[in-house]
Amino acid sequence: MILDNKSKFLYKIFENKDIQELQILTPFITLYGFEVIQKIFNTKTKLLLSDRVEKILGINEELKYKNQLKQTFLARKFAEVIQKIEVKSTLQKNLSILNIIDKNSITSVQGNFDLSLAGLGKIVSNNYYTNLVVKNEREFINIFNDLWNMPTNEDLKSKITDYLKKIYEEKSPEFIYFFTLYKIFENILDNFDEDKIINSRTGFKNTVIWNKLFNFQKDAVIGAIEKLEKYNGCIIADSVGLGKTFEALAIIKYYELKNNKVLVLTPKKLRENWNIYRINDKRNILAEDRFNYDILNHTDLNREKGYSGEINLETINWGNYDLIVIDESHNFRNANFKKEKKSRYQKLLEDIIKSGIKTKVLMLSATPVNNRLNDLKNQIAFITEDNDKAFTDYGIKSIETTLRIAQAKFNQWMELPEKEKSTKKLLEMLNFDYFKLLDLVTIARSRKHIEKYYNTSNIGKFPQRLKPINIKTAIDNENIIYIEDINNTIKKLILAAYSPLKYLYPSKREEYAKKYDSELGEGKVFRQVDRENALIDLMRVNLLKRMESSINSFTITISKLINKYEEILNKIENYKNIEDISILDINEDDEIEGLIGEKIKVLVKDIDTIRWKQDLKEDLALLKSLLLKTQRITPQKDNKLKNLKTIIENKNKNPINPNNKKVIIFTAFADTANYLYENISIWAKENFNIESCLITGSGNNKCTLNISKDMNNLLINFSPISKERNKIDPSANKEIDILIATDCISEGQNLQDCDYLINYDIHWNPVRIIQRFGRIDRIGSKNEKIQLVNFWPDMELDEYINLENRVTGRMVLLDISATGDDNVINQEKATLFYRLKQLKELQEKVIDLEEIDGTITLTDLTLSNFKMDLIEYLKTNPNLKTYPTGIHSTLLSDDNKGVIFCVKLLKEEKSNYPLHPYYLVYVDENNEVKLNFNNTKIILDLYKNLTFNHTLDEKAISLLKDKTKNYKEMKPIVEKLKIAIDSIIEKKEEVGIKSLFSRGDINFSNEFNTFEDFEIISFLVVQ
Template identity: 40%
Template sequence: MDLKTYDNVNLKLVDGLRESIRKGDRLAIAGAAFSIYAYEALREELSGVAELRFLYTSPTFSSDKAKKASREFFIPQLGRERALFGTAFEIKLRNQLTQRAIARECADWIRQSVRFKTSLMDGSMVGEVITGRGDEAIQFFPVQDFTTTALGLERGAAYATQILRLSAPNATVALATFDSVWNDPSKVRDVTEEVLENIETLYRDNAPEFLYYVTLSNVFSRFLEDLTEDVLPNEGTGFRKSLIWQKLYNFQKDAAFALIQKLEKYNGCILADSVGLGKTFTALAVIKYYESRNQRVLVLCPKKLNNNWTTWKSNYTTNVLAGDRLRYDVLYHSDLSRRKGESNGLDLSLINWGNYDLVVIDESHNFRNGYSTKANFENRYERLMKRIIREGVKTKVLMLSATPVNNRFSDLKNQLQLAYEGKVEEMDERLEICNGIDETFRQAQGAYNQWTKRPPEERTAKALQEALPFDFFEILDAVTIARSRRHIERYYDTTDIGRFPKRLAPLSRRPKLTDQPGAPNYEEIFELLRQLNLAVYTPSSFILPSRVSVYAQMGGARGLSLEGRELGIRQLMSVNLLKRLESSVNSFRLTLERVRDHICVWLDRIKEAGYAERSDLRVTTALEPDGTIEADEAEALEETLTVATKSMTIALSDMDCVLWSEYLRQDLELLDRLLSRIANITPEHDVKLQQLKADLTTKIANPINSGNKKVILFTAFADTAQYLYENIAPFMLTNFGLHTALVTG
């Protein structure tokens, strides 16, 4: 018996093995993996072998499973099959790109001289190589693999390799045992053809389509492995037969299917498709899926988008989805700041907020700011997280927004927190990212900040992508879906929807305010507006010192004082006046007149009311839509400051009416000056209006599409819309015979 030790520094072929193979005409190998590179290294010796028997070991589980495993012998995940093409330590050989030629030659040799069998028995066997016959047999063991690494031709990972060389009678007994197993069909199965089939894949000519699908399989294998019945939509619900599903385009169906998977796996996601790609309909398909599973759904949207959602659950003839019987609740973002009252027929004080299984948040970017930094103040984000998502049943969150990020990556992170209830450790585990979500977003923001400081020519989208951490894209891929029109046209069949219209470059016009001599310009008007006190909106600033304590606890939203709320209203009105001026001189004039009338009302009340009677007069800071402020602006104020109640009023007797009157008169004087300065700016001298007429004339003379003379004018304010209608309608009818319609509200 010889005992030899080979270290991992001076690698040698096992002494005697090469010579024994060369002398013997028969070779038996058991319990070892086989590599085509071992054949190449021993080509000269193996060519003289008349017969080679290769017996694979069986997996160590029950017989039934072993038999099943043998039938599935060549599953690529098994290490012994991968070894056919070279082990991890034979990478140097693979890099020589000679696999194809070696594999072809090895396959020819196998067909002539080699048989492969796999064991059907339980348990493992010691790897061994037996050469020769009868009393001339020589046994080498343990030989774990018949590879260049195990044979000592390539460097491996083992600290030391000890090979025993045994002659007769030990080797003879081992050979007899091998032959008894080899010749028993109940213990082994011939897999030579399967080995050949695997080796042939190395040199077989494959169709380009096959290579394409193999590439896809390798690229997306990790994602395919993640797909389980737990996250795939339950087809048994029949959601594919619903009316809403039938009305979706192919790219919307893909989005709905993916959204359900993400909701099931990550508990939330963001649909951030571009404007006009039908996010609402896609979300309705997701809602229908969860309703078909008897789950309760809540839609949170801005009040102005109410009809976008209530239409599809109504029992109206105009509802094309009436047959789906959608039953979700619709509430507004602003309702999260209210404790009582009614909204869309629901009593807010009685709603079981924690009983919703799915919450769909339209315009979710309104929740991008996250938790409030003010002490003792719960904003609507916190109320959503606390009352709806964390309390009660496990709630999934689907967010819809074309602009989930404004200028900070934390905008996106704050929205994603709604999905994982702020429990960042759980989400880090689900995403399987190197760095946590918080660290990834911190790095992403830092990379973005550095990118913004680059010269304009270097500030490209590609440069930003390269700067952002890889984990950031992993997060986006996991919990967001965002497609553009270009993406849809490139990757989807658009036969059903046709081509998206091509957008023309916008034309920017910057007309003067008027062509009247002596009229003010925008800068002069702005300076006059800055001098306005707008004291009519801040009566709390004039409460007598002795009465301040009475109103100390009166405020708007929790934690906001009455004075703070009124300063917010004043700031809103200041901005509102500038926005009106930007919209149209007529809208600006009407707003100034309304503010002036409001001031005059209170000056008259202060003047006419006696001191004794003033205790019954109360000043309110509520700002209702009355033309001075649009309904949308009133909603924005309501969401930010909480709408005023009847109790939020100030007794006139508690105010310094002399000082307040003085401030009101100052504002009245400024407003009169402004109104007098713009009094002569009639429609004929409104340069902006005249520019619009000129553009309309050009458009009608040169339509973008042949014969199409339609024009839609959008404006933010009803006053401006009315003004345009009164001046454009007769102009269009007289000059072109075209009719004009007005839509407001």
Template identity: 50%
Template sequence: MSIVLDTNRRGSVGEYIKEHTFKKAKIDISSSFFTIYAYDELKKTLDESDKIRFLFNEPTFIKRLDINQKEVKEFQLQMTQREKNVSEFPLEIGLKNKLDQNQVASKCYQFIQSKAEVKSVISSGIIASSNISVKNPQGKEYLISGNGINFSLDGLGYSDRKRWDFNTVLTEKNIIEDYDTFYNSIWNNPSLVVDVKDKLLEHISNLYKENSPELVYFVTLYNLFYEKLVNMDDMAKIKERTGIHSTKVWQMLYNFQQDAAVGAIKKLELYNGCIIADSVGLGKTFEALAVMKYYELRNARVLVLAPKKLRGNWIGFKQNTKLNPLVDDRFNYDVLNHTDLSRENGYSGDIDLNKVNWGNYDLVVIDESHNFRNNPALKGKKTRYQKLMEEIIKSGVKTKVLMLSATPVNNRLADLRNQIMFITEDRDDAFKTNLNIDSIEKTLTLAQYRFKEWSKLSKEDQTTENLLPTLDYNFFNLLNSVTIARSRKHIQKYYDTKDIGDFPNRLKPLSIKTDIDQKHEFPKLNEVNGVISKLNLPIYSPLLYVMPSKMDEYEKLYEQVVKGGQGSFKQSDRERNLVNLMRVNILKRLESSIHSFKLTIERIKDKMDAMLSKIEVGLDYQVDINDEIDDEEVDDFELGTKVKVKLKDLDIIRLKADLEEDRVALEYLLQVSSKVQVDDDAKLLKLKEQITDKIKHPLNHGNKKVIVFTAFSDTAVYLYENLSNWLLNEFGIYSGIVTGSQATKTNVPKARNDFEEILVHFSPKSNKTAVKQEIDILIATDCISEGQNLQDCDYLVNYDIHWNPVRIIQRFGRIDRIGSENKDIQLVNFWPNLELDEYINLESRVRNRMMMVDLSATGEDDLLNPESKNLKYRKDQLKQLQDEVVDLEDLSGGISITDLTLDDFMMSLDKYLKAHPGLLESYPTGIYGVTNINDKLRDDANPGVIFCLKQKNFNEADKGQNSLYPYHLVYVKNDGSILVKNTNPKKILDIYKAICIGKDEIIKELMNEFNTETRNGNKMEKYTSLLEKAIFDIKGYIEEKGVKSLFRLGKSTILDNKVTGLNDFELVTFLVVK
């Protein structure tokens, strides 16, 4: 006799089993699934049975070694899902979210251990269907068979899913006997099946066992990131056999720096490029050197492109000297300046630019890549951006690009876009296949729009929390894929730094204002600025004096075409801007030192005299600005800008009149500046006073060291000449000077006047070198403002305030470094004797005379002076720096990449997987742990629960809602309020890491407290309520995004909203925070 079960009746299979199975029955089951909630539903019946044999009819909890590697991976993925179905069967997730998994799993474990035998087939296809065979002691036997049978609530008929399954109950004795024979023949054949009872018990024990906080953290990371990690590992395994781990540079790296180097190599292999944007003082240079060494060990040819002022840093690491800490690694890369790409011949160091095989570099490293500006080019010549893109990256061998960049995004994504385009070889759809990003341009344009809207908010509302929800998934995905960015605070809070040391304590900055001279005879700055602003400076703008009839000829000769021919930049416009830039430079020189100002005036006056002489004798004129400026703002004019003008084409009368007018003004400035002698230089005398006080009253015991930074080498030389002998005679201490162009010297006996040697004598401990006599006072330009570790020093003076506040922070980063032996460090800033508003207005009046070339139609930024658009922004930052030393990412008015990227967590997961192979891959979800709050996290964390949830109903179109989509993280306080919303997963993961890492054992007193509170998991109402609060937070966010999408271009998501409540999410993990 056979009976067809009505699958439209709830519990059709399960209820039949309950009604027709008696005590002491023997039960044989073959199914591809086993779920703890199916056991829970049949618990009374199964517990009263005599014995159960369960056979997985698809391979589960076994290993296979008899197939190729690709098949193994596919096999493992399918099998892992079957194993996870024990507690994660899709239609049972709602039950798990009641947080009763703990007690259900515990009882299921006891049942299997005492009454069940469990085996699995070794390969698919041995048993085609799922069946349940029951032999009652009274002889009433039956066999349930059909296409919908499996050991899950769905297979038993308890789901709400509507479908028609043909399930039959067979009671004929001969059929049941035939089935028993078939079942036994498989069950007893060791070539077909293997015992997996212990593996199933181990898996179920993981469902209810008490877990350490660290394990819960990594199970959470595994679920969030394992797909991306699998893709990265498939394509970018680091070849350890290269020997990178035994190199000197690798051994010098701290743990967080090694993480960055490994992450960068993976990104270079996977995406062909990477931007390292770690904050100042975290060692980007050494992270890059480790990456470069990895590729050199693979016989790759490496090129470093650096700003001219930083060239010496990179050269030093490849030189065969005792002072080079990496001499044993024998680096062999080439170093060129950014500006060398504008040159076609001549030498850069010992490299003949005419003979460089530009297309033969495997790796290009761009230092200060955010400053790699697209210089205006002359007609017929390539911009340096074009040269890098066309002759190095696109041509010849496949070139990978590693960029070292400043951290802030600062509301302006043009720099980020340009850097990403180096990686993609200027292809807008380069990430369509591997990142599913159709257009990089559109992704960044949308993000730029969101930044712009956010920047319109009041200062109080310009928070990371308000920005993150507005940004698109593709933007996060793009950043995570190509950038590595960690802040100082991130390393302090979320890395174990006890073996490294900590950052020193920053004292409040000292702000010093002085007049130019002691006698107060030098005119006020406003008066001097009035004279400077009226200078015509025709020596830098000959085209402005060309006769109108000849102008077209010169414009065609020197015109620059931009944006693929959509716009143009005239040489006459360029010269107007250059004249104004030179006016700014003269004012900056005065702010720096009266000596530098006087020298500059003398040089300009001499050039004007030379130009007048050429006019008198009838010689043609050529622009040359290299002598009187060494500021990075004018780098773009240094080469390829020597415009030659024929004398006969000039308006000589107007030209001579302007030259004579300038000569009068310059003679006046020279006269008043020449009156200020060294003993009357108020600023120099104040510096001496500060240094004296530092030497007599050191901040840290016995530390007399001081760094004095200036923007100009003229000022540096002046200071060295007037301080070095005085310091030696007065205090018996030695001095040194390093500049990027002129002087490099020291008065230490027998020490060479060499860049490296001077730095080692100044900071021997940080350079791991012993010297007999140290330099205590170092005077330097910005040639060492980046890439140098000078943390032996604890006192830094900015003798002139750099217009860009980022430079001030970068300078301070030479001594404000992790691992410093100094408890306290001091920043001293010399300011002009004006109120800040007056000072800003003074410079802005000069800058605002610059002609802003309108390139808005072409989408280009202002090619000459991007800072001019940010005067208010700079003003706010400078005000901030008067009162406190801040991290680069904390400068007001900006947002940091470090707030946006999650790459650090993927690197942590990768390391854990390698150290614990096989642990996380099949670990069940729904697990929990209990942890406490570390002292340094008291301000960020509160008692409550961090939930990790997976949205069940989702599609690719919705992914713009969340950078972790379809996963969500929510931190709920015990009172039900949301501490950190699901829109800020970075902050939650940062806290998660800090309160879990290193806690690899259960915290027994906390676990006992939790067990008492919940009666060993039987009373979970409080935590179920908090889970509901978390889901309401997510649901509200999704609904809000749907409403907002109504007012945006494209398809609205409001009608697609499938999220209604608790059962729409799967609980992945929860961490109870005490």
């Protein structure tokens, strides 16, 4: 008789037999096959297995039974049986033997069976089975005995038991979280394998810079090099204070060791931060690494001649760089394309990145996304050389389409009612491929992430942030002038000096449009007239800002404006029309009588001078009236300055950390910084015997110590511990305690010796305030506590923001014609509303960028945090990789009751879902889908928050065992699993149908999925 499992089935051979002994040689046995024939193992049994032990978990044809979630119950039962029988491995392949010995007969089966449901004939299989049944043939017993006694056999009892334990033993919630992450990211773990990414022959790990990095910085370096090699670029968007500059220096050194030519593009104010590490100078703590990169300022991209450092801009070979590092890359958010002369963006993209040799691009920015998700588009274009299809192989069919859809979703989110407008809601709305795109090219970690997931004991912690001190102060102590009076005057100003094109004769407008209008691409034009209108609005804001900064700064500005107006009026009065010349014939350097202006020049003869003079004189009268009042306010009458001195005095008498007298005073304006230095430095020296210094972007630095006024030298002497002064100049013993600076040092500097930072004027963008505070709010600080002090205008914040709003009038972002934003004015109002909310938050506590309500950072949008979590966990828990799928854990929680499932789609199909083929769904206790798989980031955040450091929850385990009868009755959880999988199928079909009606590729599977197309990977039961 032949058992083919079509009409005659193997499992029936065991029926109605009084079995005394069993001998089985088979490739494998599965849990589900065991469930069918478990009773036969109550007798003496010898089991020989020729295949992998891991087959116990089941074969593909049994996956729908795996989704019944009985693995734990069956594994425990099977483990009990294994202890009672004998089981060995064998090298004998392609042969199966079954000998059933009972009282009266021997039944033998020889063929190709296994002990799965398919092999037993319990389910239909595509495999063809031919198993011959013979009676009372002792030859098969002899064959089995010979195979059983082969010296190459190994006892499998402990191996099988250990594997079964991995299935049935209780796991901690944290373990299941990391196991889930492992399965999701398993295929990309090589991307983070240090030894595979870093070429050890370069000697990179012996460099000074590599050995100065903390572990979290090393991880960023490895991740960035992997992305540079694989995708040609990377954006490092770590939060303020995490050391992006040192991370970039390590990456530069790696490529220099490979003989690559490197260019660093930096804002001019940060040039010295980079230059110090490549010069032969005792202040260079990385001198041994012999850095050899070139440095250019962002502004150098606008220049065609002259020198930048030692580089001749006229002869430089722009196309000869292997790697470009762009510091503060958010400055290239906007792609301006000009008609006559290339913009910085064009120059960088076309002359450096696209031309010459293949160029990798590393970008650094804590804020690559501002208030438009589309901000990334132009930065990513540097990586892809503006190839919209560059990431097609990674599931991004069109970068432009991906970002355009994301921007549209963001715009919808901005219009939501205030109660609904949360980061969580935005994450729910965004398209999958946007997350995937970010994941490809960005690395973004937050301060909280570093604190939570890295061992910082050898570094030190972040200091404790004290509640900010907020000071409101009147302009002067004699009530000479009020902020409202100044505002009313500013609103009346026409600012005619800044809008000469407004006064052109109609016949001349076309000539000037030809010369000064800019093409934005796609037929769009940026008119110079519009630019002038925007400039006027910015001037009004600037006047208000200078007044808020210091009355001295405001007075200087008013004086300069008066001089400018008088100069223009003088030129108009003295002009004699000698020659007939067109503005189109005039070059940038021409000096012609009757030519007014600097960058934008106009000929007096082309202007309606009667109208222009009238408006100029009107402005001039208002400016002079302001000046008469402000000149009366001397430093002795300056109320704000008086308050500052009181704060410094209190700080000296009552330091927040032992013997720490250090203070940083930030201001947005060099005029204010100079004014403060003049009035603070001598006073502080005389009263407290402390030294002061002044650092401004103009380079006119000052110090009460007789030392070099170079910026880096001043900073070393202000923060000698963080700047390692002892290695540079061991004999130095004097320190600077008061640092007065503009925002030229608000980024890229570690000044953590200081514990006290004062914002003498408030930057209305909270990001700038946080960046300033990031100079002292750094990991490894010697200070236990740090203090932020903010000066505010003497009025309610709402009133001040509204005042600014009125001053700006109809000011809008004029580059929006290229961004896809539809309702710019509403967006601007929303931005103002968020600024107000954010500034109010900052009055109460110091917060991180990613914590600011309404601010979207890359740490909100990427999955890199979870990958780094996993990598760190695997370092101490490598056995995680050996666990089978289908496992679970449980915990008790007051909220979030339900089950988080991770399932895998078994059918091969293309998808732009970032975790494909894995899907996460959270079903609540009422069998409602609380979070669908498109809420990837939110589910992972929830998973992490629920399980972090969560060991075995014995109460939860006991409760779940009671509910499921020791995991035998899993129907309630299986029901939730069905709901989860149905929601995936439904959502995928919905996405597919939507794609039929959208631009771009159709995202539709050839056939619909079913419950059996998914495999359970893990689940967390929250009770």
